[in-house]
Amino acid sequence: MADVARRADVSIKTVSRVVNDEPGVRPQTASKVRAIIEELGFHRHEGASMLRKGRSTSIGLIVEDLGNPWYSQLAASMEREARSRNHFLISTSAEGSPEREAELVDALVARRVEGLVVVPASSDASEAIRSAAEEMPVVCVDRPLAGLVADTVLSDNEGGVRSAVEHLVAHRHRRIGFLGDDEVIWTAQRRQAAFLASYDLLGLPGEPLTRLGPYADGEVAALLDRWGQGRDGITAVITSNNRVTMQVIAAQRVCGLDLVVVGYDDFELADFLEPPVTCVHQDPASLGERAIQQLFARLDGELGDPRTHVIPTRLIVRGSARRRPASRRA
Amino acid sequence: MADVARRADVSIKTVSRVVNDEPGVRPQTASKVRAIIEELGFHRHEGASMLRKGRSTSIGLIVEDLGNPWYSQLAASMEREARSRNHFLISTSAEGSPEREAELVDALVARRVEGLVVVPASSDASEAIRSAAEEMPVVCVDRPLAGLVADTVLSDNEGGVRSAVEHLVAHRHRRIGFLGDDEVIWTAQRRQAAFLASYDLLGLPGEPLTRLGPYADGEVAALLDRWGQGRDGITAVITSNNRVTMQVIAAQRVCGLDLVVVGYDDFELADFLEPPVTCVHQDPASLGERAIQQLFARLDGELGDPRTHVIPTRLIVRGSARRRPASRRA
Numbered sequence: 001m002a003d004v005a006r007r008a009d010v011s012i013k014t015v016s017r018v019v020n021d022e023p024g025v026r027p028q029t030a031s032k033v034r035a036i037i038e039e040l041g042f043h044r045h046e047g048a049s050m051l052r053k054g055r056s057t058s059i060g061l062i063v064e065d066l067g068n069p070w071y072s073q074l075a076a077s078m079e080r081e082a083r084s085r086n087h088f089l090i091s092t093s094a095e096g097s098p099e100r101e102a103e104l105v106d107a108l109v110a111r112r113v114e115g116l117v118v119v120p121a122s123s124d125a126s127e128a129i130r131s132a133a134e135e136m137p138v139v140c141v142d143r144p145l146a147g148l149v150a151d152t153v154l155s156d157n158e159g160g161v162r163s164a165v166e167h168l169v170a171h172r173h174r175r176i177g178f179l180g181d182d183e184v185i186w187t188a189q190r191r192q193a194a195f196l197a198s199y200d201l202l203g204l205p206g207e208p209l210t211r212l213g214p215y216a217d218g219e220v221a222a223l224l225d226r227w228g229q230g231r232d233g234i235t236a237v238i239t240s241n242n243r244v245t246m247q248v249i250a251a252q253r254v255c256g257l258d259l260v261v262v263g264y265d266d267f268e269l270a271d272f273l274e275p276p277v278t279c280v281h282q283d284p285a286s287l288g289e290r291a292i293q294q295l296f297a298r299l300d301g302e303l304g305d306p307r308t309h310v311i312p313t314r315l316i317v318r319g320s321a322r323r324r325p326a327s328r329r330a
Numbered sequence: 331m332a333d334v335a336r337r338a339d340v341s342i343k344t345v346s347r348v349v350n351d352e353p354g355v356r357p358q359t360a361s362k363v364r365a366i367i368e369e370l371g372f373h374r375h376e377g378a379s380m381l382r383k384g385r386s387t388s389i390g391l392i393v394e395d396l397g398n399p400w401y402s403q404l405a406a407s408m409e410r411e412a413r414s415r416n417h418f419l420i421s422t423s424a425e426g427s428p429e430r431e432a433e434l435v436d437a438l439v440a441r442r443v444e445g446l447v448v449v450p451a452s453s454d455a456s457e458a459i460r461s462a463a464e465e466m467p468v469v470c471v472d473r474p475l476a477g478l479v480a481d482t483v484l485s486d487n488e489g490g491v492r493s494a495v496e497h498l499v500a501h502r503h504r505r506i507g508f509l510g511d512d513e514v515i516w517t518a519q520r521r522q523a524a525f526l527a528s529y530d531l532l533g534l535p536g537e538p539l540t541r542l543g544p545y546a547d548g549e550v551a552a553l554l555d556r557w558g559q560g561r562d563g564i565t566a567v568i569t570s571n572n573r574v575t576m577q578v579i580a581a582q583r584v585c586g587l588d589l590v591v592v593g594y595d596d597f598e599l600a601d602f603l604e605p606p607v608t609c610v611h612q613d614p615a616s617l618g619e620r621a622i623q624q625l626f627a628r629l630d631g632e633l634g635d636p637r638t639h640v641i642p643t644r645l646i647v648r649g650s651a652r653r654r655p656a657s658r659r660a
Binding site: 066077080272274 | 333370387388395396397398399401402403405406407409410413418419420421422423437438441576579580583597598599601602603604615
């Protein structure tokens with residue numbers, strides 16, 4: 001555009017007016033500008049705009065697995081929000097691999113995205129992501145990154161787990177287990193810590209029973225079966241995400257266990273299981289919206305220290321705790 | 331690039347050699363070319379490559395709603411397949427609106443994607459999509475487009491519905507209803523037609539009871555309740571997709587109906603409902619893979635008439651039909 005203006009000996013504003021069919025340009029000036037545009041093969045398409053600005057108008061998203069409903073809701077809400085600002089979202093799956101994530105970061109940066117939203121595959125920032133953050137805004141979602149100063153959007157892990165424990169205790173459960181996802185996942189660690197803190201604070205009896213994955217085939221069933229034995233056996237279990245909830249539900253069917261389950265993450269059909277499953281709803285759509293809004297705030301020139309947004313959770317009580325109170329078993 | 335060549339009074343090949351640091355260019359010519367490149371702000375990044383080739387290395391995908399697990403599985407498999415060919419997938423949701431779809435097509439074309447995969451929002455090809463198809467390969471998934479000559483990947487709707495009807499009949503159901511999604515959706519119409527054909531072919535008694543949506547609040551429950559009345563009442567119902575299956579399951583809970591449900595589309599937890607739900611599994615991942623493979627075949631130069639791929643379905647029997655055979659009610 002500057003080149004066209006120089007050649008036509010007019011201001012950039014004038015070129016812009018011609019391109020956008022705005023008034024205020026004399027006909028012969030407009031013709032001249034158009035001829036030069038024609039000559040230079042300048043088209044008003046995104047490619048040209050990208051070269052001018054050195055940026056495309058897309059945002060890159062890296063999650064673990066787009067096929068997982070939690071991530072697809074996150075991506076769908078981000079896509080909607082980005083679109084309302086005329087940006088496309090390029091969504092990719094790192095499949096839990098830090099190496100794959102680094103490759104994707106590099107490829108998206110080469111692709112000139114305007115910014116990156118990442119659900120980190122590991123707790124330490126890779127070289128790729130640190131170098132990306134020097135060129136463009138990066139927002140972490142669901143998990144923070146050590147070694148990277150970046151805006152971060154998290155679920156209220158402490159509040160969510162505490163609401164689950166308090167709900168069960170209010171319904172007279174005293175022995176409650178906790179099963180988390182893979183131990184390398186930050187939220188699994190964090191929710192386990194929140195569980196232990198609540199257990200302590202409420203003065204629940206005995207050693208708290210917790211485990212993080214990964215789990216071998218049949219391991220969840222065996223574990224729950226063991227934890228449920230005897231007078232001191234657990235009567236309820238809290239999970240750290242929907243993947244573990246599914247494993248617990250499957251384990252219960254296989255072994256005929258009779259435990260109350262409270263799942264972190266809500267899921268479709270939680271209402272229709274027998275008994276219905278109470279869930280900590282953490283609203284992936286809100287996390288996605290907040291992340292992309294924060295990204296656009298930086299693109300719009302927001303300065304200052306990185307922000308951490310904590311999105312509240314909501315306990316959706318489906319009556320599962322009331323159905324089989326601990327008192328019946330004690 | 332042509333502009334640089336013109337200004338430097340050299341061939342385009344020479345400019346290309348300079349840009350790519352290839353031998354065979356005299357030092358002073360190279361300096362001159364570099365100076366002009368500098369002046370024009372031409373950088374050897376994707377934007378430049380995009381302008382040169384008029385193409386980026388991404389594929390556009392337009393579905394109804396990325397938040398729906400069926401579509402997110404489709405998108406996830408396509409992203410994986412595209413990535414293995416070094417392409418990004420730009421996934422977007424048209425939210426069932428043909429106008430929104432046309433906007434997205436235009437925006438993706440302006441964004442210079444190499445090809446488009448579309449789950450069409452209406453049965454007639456828009457001007458936008460027809461004009462896109464002149465510039466790049468377009469593949470339709472799940473639904474064909476009238477007025478567009480394009481490769482198409484479909485589920486085996488006839489085979490899928492027939493397997494559901496035959497399964498129920500084999501378990502002594504004689505009166506079976508059919509509930510489809512919104513009547514504007516091609517697969518809803520097609521699966522209804524397949525249902526009627528199977529009903530006829532198997533010589534089932536009475537008028538077949540079928541309906542397509544959209545449904546008002548409580549309408550599905552009222553309808554099933556009416557269809558289930560009397561000696562000739564239905565004992566089973568087949569749905570046209572997972573959205574309707576969820577409505578039927580909810581309606582059954584609300585009204586205490588006792589019908590066997592066979593759902594088109596498999597869904598997570600179908601195993602864990604009581605009774606478990608038999609489903610026609612149509613494998614969105616296979617549809618997505620086939621679509622993107624077909625798209626790349628065209629990009630690789632495949633000529634010839636458009637192809638229609640039909641992906642087989644598989645009936646996943648979960649014992650729901652056996653639990654409450656029609657004979658008990660007759």
